[in-house]
Amino acid sequence: MASLLSLTESTLVNLGLNVVISTGLLLGGIYVFTQLKCWYDLYEYDRGDKTGILRPPQIPYALPWLGNSLAFAVKEPQKFWKQLFSWYPQAVGACTIVLGGQNTNVLFNRYAVSYLMKDRDLGREIFNIDAVNKGFGLTLEESQLYYEANVVRGVKDKDRPDHPEGQKVSVEYLLRSDRVNELTAKFLEVFRELLIENPLPREPINMYSWARTLMFRSSITALMGSRLLEVFPDFEAHFYQFDSDVQAMFFSTPKWMMPGAFVNRDKVLDTLVKWHDVVISETNDTIADPDTVAWDPYYGSRITRKRQQYYREIGLERKLAWAGLDLGLMFAIASNAVPATGWMLMHILQSVSNPPQSPEESLYTHVTSEIITARNEDGTFDISKLCALPIFNSTFSETLRLYADTLINRMLPYDLTLPLSDPKSTKQRSIAMKKGDIIMAPSWPAHHDHQTWTEQFPHLPPPDQFYPYRFLTKHPDDKEVEGDKMEFTTTHATGMYFPFGGGKTMCPGRTFAKQEIMAAVAIILCEFDLKPLGYVDENGNESKEFPIVKDCMPGTAIMAPKGDVKVSVKQRNK
Structure with a gap:
């Protein structure tokens, strides 16, 4: 009986070690893969292609779904941006981070931000609903009622008024x-x-x-x-x-x-x-x-x-x-x-x-x-x-x-391309983002660039x-x-401001x-x-x-x- 218990304990210990090792290898593998992808995206950015249209490089992460959420939401002023720009070239003008399973395209290029603000079709209703629901105690139904949320995520509604x-x-x-x-x-x-x-x-x-x-x-x-x-x-x-x-x-x-x-x-x-x-x-x-x-x-x-x-x-x-x-x-x-x-x-x-x-x-x-x-x-x-x-x-x-x-946040109901270059420049570059993604233009990187x-x-x-x-x-x-x-x-x-x-x-x-x-x-x-x-x-x-x-x-x-x-x-x- 004692030997059986000893065998069971040994099996459980080994099983636990295997789970820990497997999980570590999985998370490490995800991080290595996303890091390599980021380096490749930056290489492509430096090399450029014939059209000059690029996808925002993906910032590496280890945790599935959570992505960069834990690093981004830290309660320390600007820690995320300072750490990011300690190795990531801010001159690229954009990147992609994963927040709660959602691809979020972050803009810190003045021309891209300017054009984003001019787009009258992009709204932030879904973020308003989220804020009053999570922060101010309204139910989801009450939040949607107040903001007249008849806009389906991923669908462009040209007839929607600018101000409900x-x-x-x-x-x-x-x-x-x-x-x-x-x-x-x-x-x-x-x-x-x-x-x-x-x-x-x-x-x-x-x-x-x-x-x-x-x-x-x-x-x-x-x-x-x-x-x-x-x-x-x-x-x-x-x-x-x-x-x-x-x-x-x-x-x-x-x-x-x-x-x-x-x-x-x-x-x-x-x-x-x-x-x-x-x-x-x-x-x-x-x-x-x-x-x-x-x-x-x-x-x-x-x-x-x-x-x-x-x-x-x-x-x-x-x-x-x-x-x-x-x-x-x-x-x-x-x-x-x-x-x-x-x-x-x-x-x-x-x-x-x-x-x-x-x-x-x-x-x-x-x-x-x-x-x-x-x-x-x-x-x-x-x-x-x-x-x-x-x-x-x-x-x-x-x-x-x-x-x-x-944070200027917009939901993308359609594919969108924004310029990264001065309109007067002879070499034009643009950034391409996909329908269903989020665009974020944070003021701090722009104000402190x-x-x-x-x-x-x-x-x-x-x-x-x-x-x-x-x-x-x-x-x-x-x-x-x-x-x-x-x-x-x-x-x-x-x-910039x-x-x-x-x-x-x-x-x-x-x-x-x-x-x-x-x-x-x-x-x-x-x-x-x-x-x-x-x-x-x-x-x-x-x-x-x-x-x-x-x-x-x-x-x-x-x-x-x-x-x-x-x-x-x-x-x-x-």
Whole structure:
């Protein structure tokens, strides 16, 4: 009997070893095969063929179906791109990675990206559905209902409108200049009220943390009404607990791997459901007409009230679905505008703590001198004038260039060929992609492509550095030459700079985001005397380093700072 047990144990051990060895050999074989294929594809790219049309080289992987998913979805800022471009020539302009069994063609060539954005037939409905289903708690059926998902994967529908009814709401209320200006005016009204109601602390403060609360409460009140934060004052804390992990949900991270993230999301959704109950009770379920009433305390802005009407019109019955879509709107605004404001302020103040040889060269001096010209006699700002200031605009755009991490995703319902060469070039190359594949144009490789930016602008600092004058036609301290006017422009960076996405699905809230960011920065710089005292890390401990980017997954949009700038704050004399 003992010998039989010994034999059985030996057999099981050998069987286990055989399984491990076989699995290792299989995975190793897959990796070797895909690596050899990648090298061959790169060789073909270098050699080129007679037509100049190439397939994107396949990045090697070992795990079937998962492919490159685990490496891509790591929660370490830009690790995937940095590792990829340590050996893969970025000049190739494209590659193919496998994400969840799906071939994804990644573009990092400015001409290919530009042409992609011009294609009006390619949509991202399937990605929108995926996001609200996985990230914001809607069922698949509710997600499809909201986005009118009558588009079958792999079928081109030329009759499909550019903006389904649900998206028309955003276009109507977030892109019309009068609607946006109205929303910004409400944001500024609340922002100033908060500054008056909350006296400045005598002790030094962490500036980003202070500005974050001001921005969040002002944005949410302007957008969603005042009752939400009045009834649920802890909503901000719950929102940022949710915000820190939602990106992992978009990548289908299972609940057992991050139970706390789902608890935080459920907490936020539960709060929003209760908010709906409060509003319905206090208004007798009557929504103020978004076409005649600019703002009300219950549902806030016109766009929020129009969305509430739309939920009911299309038959979304669960308040939890309403809450999820409301959370998505707040996430799109607050999770991007707030950190962008923080980065702008920190970089402007960094020029004070590390002054150049000449005071005239300080970014702080340049920006404050400009924004004063957009200030009205009553202390308010002319928003259109403020947002047209060249140095201020360039600083804003450079902030987005350095800290934006957006993913433009498109589903291919047909074979597509995109150019890789300048149309003026004598040697034309193109990249060919197949029907059913995904196209991804990530902003980070484009925004940080050393070769492209230095070739285009050899006289400017490299793209890994913050340079606030990058988008000006001349440096503000250069001598005036007749006909040589300093202007702000991004036209020279087409296909290299797209922090708000691009094409027909470009972020509809981009104008409001820009206005609230620039207005908040202008108010803080004009109303307060800020003296930088040093840096702190994420735990509030003294640090010698300027804040770095917080850990995040690809597609985070504006990456949040990990750390802060400690400042003393004094009210300026009126």
